[in-house]
Amino acid sequence: MSGQRPIYRTVKNALQHRIETGALRVGDQLPSEEAIAQEFDCSRLTAHRAVRELAAEGFVERRRRAGTTVLPRERGGVLIRIPLIRDEVAAAGKSYRYELIDLKSVAASARVASDLGLAQGDEVLAVRCRHWGDRTVWQYEERWINPAAAPGVQDQSFLRTSPNRWLLTHVPYSDVTHEITAVAATKAQAVRLGLAIGAPLLQTRRVTSLHGTGITTVTLLHPGGTYTLRSGPAQDGTSA
Amino acid sequence: MSGQRPIYRTVKNALQHRIETGALRVGDQLPSEEAIAQEFDCSRLTAHRAVRELAAEGFVERRRRAGTTVLPRERGGVLIRIPLIRDEVAAAGKSYRYELIDLKSVAASARVASDLGLAQGDEVLAVRCRHWGDRTVWQYEERWINPAAAPGVQDQSFLRTSPNRWLLTHVPYSDVTHEITAVAATKAQAVRLGLAIGAPLLQTRRVTSLHGTGITTVTLLHPGGTYTLRSGPAQDGTSA
DNA sequence: TAGTGGTCTAGACCACTTT
DNA sequence: AAGTGGTCTAGACCACTAG
Secondary structure, three states, rough: OOOOHHHHHHHHHHHHHHHHHHOOOOOOOOOOHHHHHHHHHOOOHHHHHHHHHHHOOEEEEOOOOOEEEOOOOOOOOEEEEEEOHHHHEEEEEEEEEEEEEEEEEEEEOHHHHHHHHHOOOOEEEEEEEEEEEEEHHHHHHHEOOOHHOOOOOHHHHOOOOOHHHHHHHEEEEEEEEEEEEEOOOOOHHHHHHHOOOOEEEEEEEEEEHHHEEEEEEEEEEEOOOOOEEEOOOOOOOOOO | OOOOOOOEEEHHHHHHHHHOOOOOOOOOOOOOHHHHHHHHHOOOHHHHHHHHHHHHOOEEEOOOOEEEEEEOOOOEEEEEOOHHHHHHHHHOOOOOOEEEEEEEEEEEOOOHHHHHHHOOOOOOEEEEEEEEEEOOEEEEEEEEOHHHOOHHHHOOOOOOHHHHHHHHOOOOOOEEEEEEEEEEHHHHHHHHHOOOOOEEEEEEEEEEEEEEEEEEEEEEEEEHHHHHHOOOOOOOOOOO
């Protein structure tokens, strides 16, 4: 069957189907690449690619000599997408607006210095801004930028372009770390977000770096009622 | 120069380095596979694999005839790991304990029916339980299971094994959807979690299904102060 | 030490899309 | 029409590890 679908994909789907239907159970061993190649009448490399992608997506584990075994589906947890704020607002059918609150050079606090790999008291750029969806605050943002790691940032006013947008397009990075938690709004936060003190907020802390050099650390606060992170069925293991 | 590192990885790293350092800028075109193969003195397939993985990880876009171009790094958002509760508690250095609150067969509410693809009023299994870390509630869980989609679930007492654990190892699934938001604890929730009314909670809603058939839907509530979702630098595009 | 996965090559044909 | 990526093959050698 299949038709124009690549062979490796046919093989991969067939094996995945065996796992999902229980024909292959957790701990069972898959046929060797050689055997798969014979069964599907393809080269070993084609069989290899099919199984390699299943391994990359967490379905199976491969070990030389020991062969390929079906993994318990629990491992590794689940992957969630964090959308860009502009897209998120647009998806909700609201019109997006960015607002700068203030921008200044300050001495790094202990936490900021730790996030960015600087010494406490080193000079960093502090930006506070808001992201609106129609007439409500969608996200309140407090950001610190390591000027040494972001050449040209000193010339930015961030009046019209959000720091996130500018950084993404001008400063290369390699690693991002997120921490997501729920907090109660402090008085200052409540004012910025137009909410009551103690209101539940979804807080995202993000640190961005390039090969060990901290670029920026940011705290994002979203009103709990309206803001939701989602993960679609998008597995998206490998071959886009 | 490398040594035991595979050639395709050397090539991949070299290209990735050019992107991250700005030698190749957004919109620039990568050399053709043929040219890469010549430059690194390898076969075209090896060059292909290197570039294919860069594409799978979102660094570049590939189009026939048009070639391979560097993408703006913003696209697609970020991926976050949701750990298993047992692992999360263990990682915090606490001892994990599971506690069943109750288990009964009920008529599906509108929301549960919608999540599971059933008709309102259809019979579903309702489970409520708690996950402890030492002497504090780490997570309070309300779950509904479609018995038709989980053969054998009727025989389970869930007294010692959590429904999550049993389902993961006994019922195959293909798709999972998550919604994460922050909520204020209701009176009932506050009691279950041992918190004050209005305390911020991180709420995770999860729907698990197999090829369109709803298996289970669950609402997980975590105390806001102690619970944090994290994403490491784990990019994990393809080749594990 | 034998079996399995990991990688690599040289060459080939095809599919798509720009010129 | 031509250039680029997408896939495939047959065969090869190496790396790791269970028996």
